[in-house]
Amino acid sequence: AEEVEVLHWWTSGGEAAALNVLKENLQKEGVSWKDMPVAGGAGSAAMTALRARVTAGDPPTAVQLLGFDLRDWSQMGVAANLDELAAKEGWDKVIPPALQEFSKYDGHWVAAPVNIHSTNWLWLNKAALDKAGGKVPTNIDELFALLDKFKAEGIVPLAHGGVPWQDGTLWEAVVLSVGGPDFYKKAVLEADPAALSGDTMKKVFDDMSKLRTYFDPNFSGREWNLSTALVIEGKAGAQEMGDWSKGEWLRAKKEPGKDFVCIRFPGTQGSVLFNADQFMMFDVGKKSADAQMKMASAVENPAFQIAFNKVKGSVPARTDIPDTDFDDCAKKGMKDLSEASSKGTLMGSLAHGYAQPAAIKEAMLDVITQHLNGQLTTDAALKRLPEAVAAAK
Amino acid sequence: MSAAPETISAGSARFTRFFIYGALIILAIVYLLPLYVMLSTSLKSLDEIRGGDMLALPTDPSIAAWMKAWGEACIGVSCVGIKGYFWNSIKMVVPAVVISTLLGALNGYVLTKWRFPGHKLVFGMMLFACFIPFQAVLIPMARLLGLMGLSNSTTGLVMVHVVYGLGFTTLFFRNYYEAFPDELVKAAMIDGAGFFKIFWRILLPSSGPIIVVTVIYQFTNIWNDFLFGVSFSSGEASPMTVALNNLVSSSTGVKEYNVDMAAAVFAALPTLFVYVVAGRYFVRGLMAGAVKG
Amino acid sequence: MPVIAAERPRKSFADRLRSGLPKLVLAPSFAVILIFVYGFILWTITLSFTTSRILPVYKWGGFDAYFRLWSQPNWYVAMQNLAIFGVLYIALCTAIGLFIAILMDQRIRAEGVLRPIFLYPMALSFVVTGTAWKWFLNPGLGLEHTMRNLGWESFTFDWLVNPKMAIYTVVIAGVWQASGFIMAMFLAGLRGIDGEIIKAAQIDGASTVSIYRRIIIPLLRPVFLSAFIVLAHMAIKSYDLVIALTGGGPGNATELPSTFMYSYTFNRNQMNVGSASAVMMLMGITAIIVPYLYSELREKKQ
């Protein structure tokens, strides 16, 4: 029988249910699913396992990968070629070009994108917001004002989990908010040293320091979903987090607009920082190639895209899918996405590997997280940031 | 021996005993706290965990979380609990422990009773192997396993554990056999026993204490290994620790702490059992030679 | 003393086989070690001089990886942390292990119950106990929370989230895990001391404290050495501990060389830098272990 072996880190109950849809679809086509889940550290353990398998000359069929990692792996010549399938199914037309840059290597399709997440969201507890006046902030100063009100309410103003990727997610939103899309491109996507150490960046870091004062004392090392839970329970007022945190709200039986409010991070309206899960197909030889194609096709199947993304909180990777089945936040997300895609303000998220290769990404996160934790002053961070980028190149 | 003389003057002695027992009991409580937290959490409901005190006793103990961890929790796309992985670990641990212990015993035997020029260098080099950080060997190991066709197989995993356990097992047995009288080997030689006969009939039957130490040491290390497990096995063939990690480290959805803790306790049961049952022999075995390092 | 020393020639094939048998038996193990340890070390050294990033590539990169390594502030943090962690971990485990062992050696009634209590942490992986520790040390959930609930409002124990103190929480958990094992080693050492020497000291008028200080503890020297080696190698290899407890944070305040190496090799796609750090670690280990091995194997000769 045909078989696909899938390496991923979607191990929670909801994710597993979503993946099961894919698994069952494939089984209907006679392809059995060999699961290879490796949770932990946002896929870092999975990457280790992947290296071992590739080095051994025995890669899994499909691997959940993000951003620049796709390129790095493709560069090693281990990718399968999906061009034929993509041409047949017309992927070029339905998948946003900004994403295609990563799904293709050297002009050839190597991966099937599953979804598109966006990271510059702010999630607010409706009750807390109402108590604070009910007006959603539209720029960062309004945000500070709102957070002050939350503080006065006696709740944690901003729920944040202190691990590098979360610090990075917050930081990139602040960069976008403070500097706008062009500055984001310059500073983050191009890692321009001047932009990374200039006055705008100084304001970014100052704002980060200010935001830090709105955290609770236990934030360090906390997982993102625990922070979300604080907001859900009303112990905290707001959380800056990617759209996956919506899944937590929905699972807690909360309704958008009624129990919680999803807005773009103040000051980043009109831009979307994205992050997409993709299944990269590895070259596993003739034997499984057929099954591999079936899987890629199944991933791009609109029904699966809808089913999966509803659970995950993200939006489909295809832009041709109607938003009828989705909730309000997702509808907004899909609208924002297509607008940003056409305006050219759909930009990769740094924290999730869509803005810089891993080495540079991690180097930048080092500085960001050290600064946020008070190990570096703002001036030192401004000096360190370009240095770190240069050293990691 | 014991340093304490049998009581001679009663007054201050009673105070001393009081102090000793007091200190031991306090220390024991401190050492037990994490285990207590795990156990009591696994018996609580999620609401109680969120709302209550970590150190409080469960108000309404329930083994639902245990049942779930064993048979229903999701490890990836299939939600059948961790029970299957338990067997994976056993299938990996038992051969790895047996082989590495046996090889260690043979090596120790050769290095003490059949010495050859350079035996110290050989031993030193084997000992040094204990200190290599495992992260550094993952990639070349993967390549070699691939070349041998053992990638992603239990056999391969067993081999890896045997290889990196050899240093310790050899060390333990060498130190033990070092103190084993040469005369016995000589006598057996004169009696007409050959190399293997001497080992099987004379040395091995007298190696009880050190076998206990070696087996305990190897068993816990291999059982608890995560790095090799996650790198050299996959999916449903993974050992327990990998499954446990998938369970507790998944980063979306409600964190079911009680299930996580129950699974963690399950994962720890065999090693706990080994230490509790064999603890006495462990100290005795250490006395018998392993302590000399 | 060798049972069979070098042999003289003129003998039959069977005899030669017999005399070669021991070496033949040792050979596979030794070969395996040669390949899987020393071969891999060589390979790692090689890799550190290449331009490898995501996977090994064998393109000469000179000392670039080392320059990069030594220009990483993270690396200095990791080394400094290893120094703090290593010293405290070894010292505390030894001190606490010895202390408990001495208590346990006082003809304790419940020894059979207490022994496994002190030993069991060694049996558990940090994949298992990490969460419990994280809670316990977390100011909002653990000890601080409990103490405040109990009415001690000013009690503060926030080391886990304080970048300056976080490394000490790693020490605490590490000591909890390993000190029982060290206790067992010391207990075995204590039990091995000749009872007549203790009696002699009693007659000589030494108090119990003096007996321990002047006689027993000096006699445990070999155990101290063994304990040091065991602890040193565990300190250097410590990885799970940090990952489970702090993930290297807050910031990178608890980074250790082992987490550094792992993250550069597997997460940051800078395999050459990761290899260079592995080489530095191996050099550190060599500097500690080889003199020890040398003296240890030397000593036995006399």
Add this chain to the structure above:
Amino acid sequence: MSFLEIRNIRKKIGSVEILKGIDISLEKGGFLVLVGPSGCGKSTLLNAIAGLLPPSSGDIVIDGQVVTDLHPSKRDIAMVFQSYALYPNMTVEENIAFALEMRGVDKAGRAKAVAQVAKTLQIEHLLKRRPSQLSGGQRQRVAMGRALVRQPRVFLFDEPLSNLDAKLRVEVRAEIKALHQNTHATIVYVTHDQIEAMTLATKIVVLKEGIVQQVGTPAEIYNRPANLFVADFMGSPAMNMLKGRVVAGGIQLFGAGGQGVTVKIPPSVTTSIPEGSQVVLGLRPEAISDQGSADAAAAASAHIDAQVMIVEPTGSDTFVTGKLDGTTFTGRARAETVVEPGQTFRFVFNLDKAVVFDPESGSRID
């Protein structure tokens, strides 16, 4: 007045009674040797005296002071262990000075005392070494030094020579003897070597299964053993035990085959034993000799021809074992005696030295 008194000491370990009521007293300057087979409780008794193992009942009195409940360090005794129990981590000097240090003697005082002891024992050149660098005999001397330096009221020695080889044992034995004669120390000494016991003791106590069998001077123990056990235990080769029957005019020996030899009742037996009683006649090997070396001054002697079984020349003497009527006995002949197993040899029994025992109770009959 006795200096060391052991009053009805009993010691139970678990349910086993190891010492069953021991009473011993020793005068100041005396040298008491405890002998007895392995496991008879010698070390246990010594440990009780030292305070290392408190007795279950009874008292230990030193110089009039009851010390039973005193800590070992307060009893002012010193002990030399069979294994020497030198502190391996200290030099010889430190080993010797340790007890003084523990008693708060200052550095200069310690140095002086150590120097003096080292001189007495001729170990000055060893002071800086560690025990592992010493030979057996040297270790033994250091162990003695450690005891000597304190000038304690009582010395306890637990088989101090048993780890030494034959030649060294003889030398060190002489040294201990000299030491005792020079220092007039009060010593309790455990051994199971009879020669040591004989040559060193002023008083010997023979123990068996925790019960005192006999207390006496070496000569008393050797020449007038209280019972068969003591007679057999002391002396090497062991005393010959010949079954006999009291007849008119003496004791008839070797009666099994019908012939028998009648010897005179030895002068040591003063009370008359009823005729017809079964007795055991004990005669030490040196009281059975060849004709050439027979003691001419012996009042009662018997010439007995017997077949030779074993001839054991030791160089200085030749032990000849003969057999008569199913009974074997060993005599000590001159070294130059030439005799082969199987030959008939004339043994001369010196009955002056014989002792007679009651075969039932095993006690000596006087």
Add this chain to the structure above:
Amino acid sequence: MSFLEIRNIRKKIGSVEILKGIDISLEKGGFLVLVGPSGCGKSTLLNAIAGLLPPSSGDIVIDGQVVTDLHPSKRDIAMVFQSYALYPNMTVEENIAFALEMRGVDKAGRAKAVAQVAKTLQIEHLLKRRPSQLSGGQRQRVAMGRALVRQPRVFLFDEPLSNLDAKLRVEVRAEIKALHQNTHATIVYVTHDQIEAMTLATKIVVLKEGIVQQVGTPAEIYNRPANLFVADFMGSPAMNMLKGRVVAGGIQLFGAGGQGVTVKIPPSVTTSIPEGSQVVLGLRPEAISDQGSADAAAAASAHIDAQVMIVEPTGSDTFVTGKLDGTTFTGRARAETVVEPGQTFRFVFNLDKAVVFDPESGSRID
């Protein structure tokens, strides 16, 4: 024809030569005892004979067959170790049967052989026990049983009695002697106890630092030691070594203080030594006696009065150490001798038994 021949065996370990060319031969049924101080190479030589340690050069010949390169198991020898080396994990029965099992003897055959040996050694009741449940003497017997059962061509014993206590040692020694006399086995036996050597051997080899000092019968070794080393090593208490000078009519002893005593040249010295030569006169303690026990038949004897230094009664004898003109010597007097240190005592020197050595070379002068 000799049965066991050791031809010019040398053994180097590292750069140290432990055996420096040993030549020994032993006839069938002979009992060869190797003696010498600790570390002289006795065990090394025994190991070489057993094949456990191949010699660097030289050959071992058993019954005409060169076995130098044969594996230990093929030499048909048995060895009893000082530590007995009983297999701790096997019962006594299994211990004894092990060698047979290794040689492929079937179960019934083994059982029979074990039963017979057990009977000989009277250990039938111990067969099911493990070595840890045996006493020292019992272990020793099992070790012998293990050797006996194979009926090998040669037995090797490495200090088999040194772990036993004094009393047991004497008993087991006699057993070994009897065993040898009954089985006529060929035995090589290592000891450093001189009494053992004297009583057991048909031939003694004295080793020192890997060199053979003397080969001879016990009597030869004892009475006519080849050199000062042998003379001093064999015998306890050691031979008295008195410095002297040859003068007209004899040897002048005790000349230090000016007086001196001139004694006859002993009959063993047949060659004339030039007058004025320095010599050492060796006289064993038993050749120096009290007047009462002096050998009346002695051809040459001297009465010498000296001050008594030490008196050591052993029960069977009393050793008296005297001092004259700065020289001390020990004599053996009768047990009943009464003398106190400090008194003057008349010693009788039996010069028939004296030997004379050259002080320079240490060799005996005949």
